[in-house]
Amino acid sequence: MSAFSRFTPLIGALPSTVPFVGPEAIERQRGLAVLARIGANENGFGPAPSVLAAMRDEAGNIWKYNDPENFSLREALGIHLGISPTNIAIGGGIDELLGQIVRLVIEAGAPVVTSLGAYPTFNFHVAGFGGRLVTVPYVNDRENLDGLLEAVRRENAPLVYFANPDNPMGSWWDADSIVAFARALPETTMMVLDEAYSETGPANSLPSIASLIDLPNIVRTRTFSKAYGLAGSRTGYVISTSGTAQAFDKIRNHFGMNRLATAAALAALKDQAYLADVVGKIHAARDRIGRIARANGLEPLPSATNFVAIDTGRDGAHARAIVDGLMEHGVFIRMPGVAPLNRCIRVSVGPEAEMALFEQALPQVLKTLA
Amino acid sequence: MSAFSRFTPLIGALPSTVPFVGPEAIERQRGLAVLARIGANENGFGPAPSVLAAMRDEAGNIWKYNDPENFSLREALGIHLGISPTNIAIGGGIDELLGQIVRLVIEAGAPVVTSLGAYPTFNFHVAGFGGRLVTVPYVNDRENLDGLLEAVRRENAPLVYFANPDNPMGSWWDADSIVAFARALPETTMMVLDEAYSETGPANSLPSIASLIDLPNIVRTRTFSKAYGLAGSRTGYVISTSGTAQAFDKIRNHFGMNRLATAAALAALKDQAYLADVVGKIHAARDRIGRIARANGLEPLPSATNFVAIDTGRDGAHARAIVDGLMEHGVFIRMPGVAPLNRCIRVSVGPEAEMALFEQALPQVLKTLA
Numbered sequence: 039m040s041a042f043s044r045f046t047p048l049i050g051a052l053p054s055t056v057p058f059v060g061p062e063a064i065e066r067q068r069g070l071a072v073l074a075r076i077g078a079n080e081n082g083f084g085p086a087p088s089v090l091a092a093m094r095d096e097a098g099n100i101w102k103y104n105d106p107e108n109f110s111l112r113e114a115l116g117i118h119l120g121i122s123p124t125n126i127a128i129g130g131g132i133d134e135l136l137g138q139i140v141r142l143v144i145e146a147g148a149p150v151v152t153s154l155g156a157y158p159t160f161n162f163h164v165a166g167f168g169g170r171l172v173t174v175p176y177v178n179d180r181e182n183l184d185g186l187l188e189a190v191r192r193e194n195a196p197l198v199y200f201a202n203p204d205n206p207m208g209s210w211w212d213a214d215s216i217v218a219f220a221r222a223l224p225e226t227t228m229m230v231l232d233e234a235y236s237e238t239g240p241a242n243s244l245p246s247i248a249s250l251i252d253l254p255n256i257v258r259t260r261t262f263s264k265a266y267g268l269a270g271s272r273t274g275y276v277i278s279t280s281g282t283a284q285a286f287d288k289i290r291n292h293f294g295m296n297r298l299a300t301a302a303a304l305a306a307l308k309d310q311a312y313l314a315d316v317v318g319k320i321h322a323a324r325d326r327i328g329r330i331a332r333a334n335g336l337e338p339l340p341s342a343t344n345f346v347a348i349d350t351g352r353d354g355a356h357a358r359a360i361v362d363g364l365m366e367h368g369v370f371i372r373m374p375g376v377a378p379l380n381r382c383i384r385v386s387v388g389p390e391a392e393m394a395l396f397e398q399a400l401p402q403v404l405k406t407l408a
Numbered sequence: 409m410s411a412f413s414r415f416t417p418l419i420g421a422l423p424s425t426v427p428f429v430g431p432e433a434i435e436r437q438r439g440l441a442v443l444a445r446i447g448a449n450e451n452g453f454g455p456a457p458s459v460l461a462a463m464r465d466e467a468g469n470i471w472k473y474n475d476p477e478n479f480s481l482r483e484a485l486g487i488h489l490g491i492s493p494t495n496i497a498i499g500g501g502i503d504e505l506l507g508q509i510v511r512l513v514i515e516a517g518a519p520v521v522t523s524l525g526a527y528p529t530f531n532f533h534v535a536g537f538g539g540r541l542v543t544v545p546y547v548n549d550r551e552n553l554d555g556l557l558e559a560v561r562r563e564n565a566p567l568v569y570f571a572n573p574d575n576p577m578g579s580w581w582d583a584d585s586i587v588a589f590a591r592a593l594p595e596t597t598m599m600v601l602d603e604a605y606s607e608t609g610p611a612n613s614l615p616s617i618a619s620l621i622d623l624p625n626i627v628r629t630r631t632f633s634k635a636y637g638l639a640g641s642r643t644g645y646v647i648s649t650s651g652t653a654q655a656f657d658k659i660r661n662h663f664g665m666n667r668l669a670t671a672a673a674l675a676a677l678k679d680q681a682y683l684a685d686v687v688g689k690i691h692a693a694r695d696r697i698g699r700i701a702r703a704n705g706l707e708p709l710p711s712a713t714n715f716v717a718i719d720t721g722r723d724g725a726h727a728r729a730i731v732d733g734l735m736e737h738g739v740f741i742r743m744p745g746v747a748p749l750n751r752c753i754r755v756s757v758g759p760e761a762e763m764a765l766f767e768q769a770l771p772q773v774l775k776t777l778a
Contacts, residue, residue, distance in 0.1 A: 040624045041651025044566050044596045046515050054657040062475040075472065084471040093668070094464045100672065101454040101637040102445065105432040130500065134661050145416050159663075166659045196414050226414045254410045267471040270667030281411025287424040289536045291504050293529075296666040297640030298463070302470070 048146060048168045057158040061370045073368030074392040078269070079205065079345050082388035083319050085267040085302065086312035092305035093298045104300055106292035111300050114307050115275060119247050125277055127286040130294055132234055132259045132274040137163040138286055139257060139276075140197070143228050144169040149193040153181040155206070155376040157232065160199050169197070176379060179339055179347070180209040183219045190227050198223070201232035203239045206374040206384050208341030213245040220245075220256050231258045237265035237313065238320050239342030247277065254279040264344055265317055266306045271299040320344050323387035330397045334404055339382065347374070347382040354380035356407070363403035369396050418516060418538045427528040431740045443738030444762035444769075448639070449575065449715050452758035453689050455637040455672065456682035462675035463668045474670050476662035481670050484677050485645060489617050495647055497656035500664055502604055502629045502644040507533040508656055509627060509646075510567065513598050514539040519563040523551040525576070525746040527602065530569050539567070546749060549709055549717070550579040553589045560597050568593070571602035573609045576744040576754050578711030583615040590615075590626050601628045607635035607683065608690050609712030617647065624649040634714055635687055636676045641669040690714050693757035700767045704774055709752065717744070717752040724750035729777050730770075737769035 061072045075082065112123035119125075129135040136159060144150060146168030152160060154173035164171055172193050174185040181204055190198050200219070203210040216231070223229055236244050250256045258277040263269040273295070276283060306313070327346040328338035337349040350357045357373045360383050364371055374380045385396060431442045445452065482493035489495075499505040506529060514520060516538030522530060524543035534541055542563050544555040551574055560568050570589070573580040586601070593599055606614050620626045628647040633639040643665070646653060676683070697716040698708035707719040720727045727743045730753050734741055744750045755766060 040649055041655055042513075042598055042624045044598070044625075045512050045655060048515075049512050049655065049658060052658040054654050056476060056657065056662055058476065058662070060473065060476045060663075062479060063477050066479065078473055080473060081471050084468065090467045090470075093467045093470070097460045097463045098454065100460075100463070100640045101451050103430065103448055103450060103633075103639045106426060106428065106430045107433050109432060109436065130661065130664055133663055137661060142415050142419050143412075145418075228412055228414070254412045255414075263473075269473045270470045272664060272666050279410055284424050285411055285415060285419065287426065288419060288422040291500065291507060292426050292428070293430075293503055294500050294642060296500075296642050296669055298668055299666055 052165060055162065057162045064365060064370065068365065070365055071368055072370045074388065074395040075370050076386040076388045076392050076396060077370040077372040079264065079343070079386045080269045081264055081267040081316070081320070081344055082392055083267060083316045085306055086309040088309045088312070089268070089302050089305045092301045096298050096301035100297055102297060103293050104295040104297040108295060108300070111303055114304055118307055119277065121247055121251060121277070122280065124280040125251060125283055127276040127283045127290070128295065129274050129276070129286070129290065130272040131263060132232060132261045133159050135259050135274050135276055136160050136230065137166070138289055139228070139230055140164055140167050140169060141289060142285055143197045149195040150197045150199070151186055151189045151193065151195045152199040153186065155374050155379040156181065156199060157201060157205055158375060160230070176207065179207045179379065180204065180211065183211060183215060187219060187222055190223060195227055197228050197230070199230045199232065201234065203235040203243060203342035205234065205343060207347050207379060208339055208343045208345060210239050210243040210342040212242050213249070217245050217249045220250055220253060223255065225255050228255045228257065231256060233258050234261050234264055235343040236260055238317055238344050243342055251277070251279065254282045257282060262303050262306055265313060265320065267316065268302055268306060271302050272296065273299045273303045320387050323393060326393050327385050327387065327396070330393070330400060334400050345384050345386040347384050349382050352381060353377070357381055357383050359407050360403055363406060364396070364399050367395070367399035367402065369399045422535060425532065427532045434735060434740065438735065440735055441738055442740045444758065444765040445740055446756040446758045446762050446766060447740040447742040449634065449713070449756045450639045451634055451637040451686070451690070451714055452762055453637060453686045455676055456679040458679045458682070459638070459672050459675045462671045466668050466671035470667055472667060473663050474665040474667040478665060478670070481673055484674055488677055489647065491617055491621060491647070492650065494650040495621060495653055497646040497653045497660070498665065499644050499646070499656070499660065500642040501633055502602060502631045503529050505629050505644050505646055506530050506600065507536070508659060509598070509600055510534055510537050510539060511659060512655055513567045519565040520567045520569070521556055521559045521563065521565045522569040523556065525744050525749040526551065526569060527571060527575055528745060530600070546577065549577045549749070550574065550581065553581060553585060557589060557592055560593060565597055567598050567600070569600045569602065571604065573605040573613060573712035575604065575713065577717050577749060577752070578709055578713045578715060580609050580613040580712040582612050583619070587615050587619045590620055590623060593625065595625050598625045598627065601626060603628050604631050604634055605713040606630060608687055608714050613712055621647070621649065624652045627652060632673050632676055635683060635690065637686065638672055638676060641672050642666065643669045643673045690757050693763060696763050697755050697757065697766070700763070700770060704770050715754050715756040717754050719752050722751060723747070726777070727751055727753050730773055733773035733776060734766070734769050737765070737772065739766050739769045
């Protein structure tokens, strides 16, 4: 068990933490089988058949490294978004890109502004590079734009994280407010505008590409993991000015992309009809989750994502008991990590079989806890 | 083109460099098609049919994140190697793991010892974390173990890189010499023993797992990219003490692995008969490359890898002309980056069709240059 004795002081001070415990780990630890996998904001509707076919077709080429310039994917995304391929940087999911962004901007001790209870993996990367987290509480279960701006100015922070739509609450801001926030930021503050759930929100929640593409301090992160149903594929991208996007070339793992993941992303982008169909299913499943919550006397929060936060009406210990109790029934869900958000449980959408398992288990769990 | 104005000073000083230009980029830049892809030390014999089947079977599960603990793969590797799964850390190829290793150990200005002309991607990561490269020349086209040890001691270096078998020269040391080197190192110096080509060398070039597993300062890196034919899949691993292996949990991208890549690695590990068959083909192709070289008056260097370095008998400019000339014939190869290694060209093994293209093109190129 002995470890190397000369890790950097920063590394020595870090815990061997995991931002999220996976459902497989829960299965192993508790000896339980996950029957309804609706906890990690995956998309159980899965990718298009055309995407599966593209991956299977590409399998025979797996002996070749992927193009380190990600040319075809950046070109396709550029056409899709109406921008130049040079405005795009590709990475192994938003998680990897967040790590790169923090590394590009944060030195040990530098302040980083985020919302209290927002995405833990971002915080993991901030800690990993020695940044100092400055958190702003949510207001009415939404990130507090005014509070974030005030914190950025007070701290002269080089980096601020903001997700729209938000995880873990599912809430959102309108595009105009976000653009106003971005333009009010000091140009010496980089804003991560995490748009992992951009495909599932109301139209007016998504700033146009043109509205922010001239700002070198704004990086928008998007992914094929959510609406496109490719979480296990690991493909995300950054949209920014060409100058900022090219900074990723200084540090990224150029030969890091899986070749089948690229084929999958290209095929997914082509099949917008399938995406629209899945988004409709996601909306319907959100409503389904909301009805289940209400039938059990719980309040679903409005959601622009592929999950629904449900207010349990009590505290974090109670929500934790529901999460643990549901797992006894094979229903894997999660919950926000900090108060007051952690009065909620968070249920991801999924096909009807998973929704039905949740519907069946929830009242039993609540009865046991009553 | 304007870029964010407040990247860290370290980032600001880095070039937007690419350790290797991919064959796709060469095709685009020069308007040429690659007909024989034998430059990136890929394995054109490809993975086992059972591996392709495993990837295709797993495609339907791509909507799920991969197990962040990589439990099944670490378990399978542990059984395969006769060690505990806790002795293993998984990453997206050795390239990603090298970046993590440098980050774990190197602060800005710290000396890092490697051989002059060794793996450029390692150097890329060292530069990316502000390390100071201390290089030791090859001797007789082999890495110089005594010289590396002397440099480590002189510099009190926290990190030394050594590949066995070596890339780009294909040379190797015997296991006893490597174990002696590892045991002679200060315990405050981490050694990366890069064994990307461990499957293709002579038996006596590979230290046993037991011979080094008690040393917390030794990390052995291995991959499914080479002999297993899965370069585009991106799966590598570290073998070390449990304590050192677990340090990777502090910084790695826990949800970073592609789900099909894991399925592929598990299947590849199971199919050792296929691996043995491919290794035989690699040996035969090495011999084939050697015969082609000699038939053209060039000297192939002995190789323990899936490529052959060929001494052109002249300088780097001449070797570069051969590399560029071969590409005119659709034959993609590479060459070492620094003198005197760059008197060589480096040709990766491949199926007979690629070998035949090389055989056909080489004399034409040499004739043009004469």
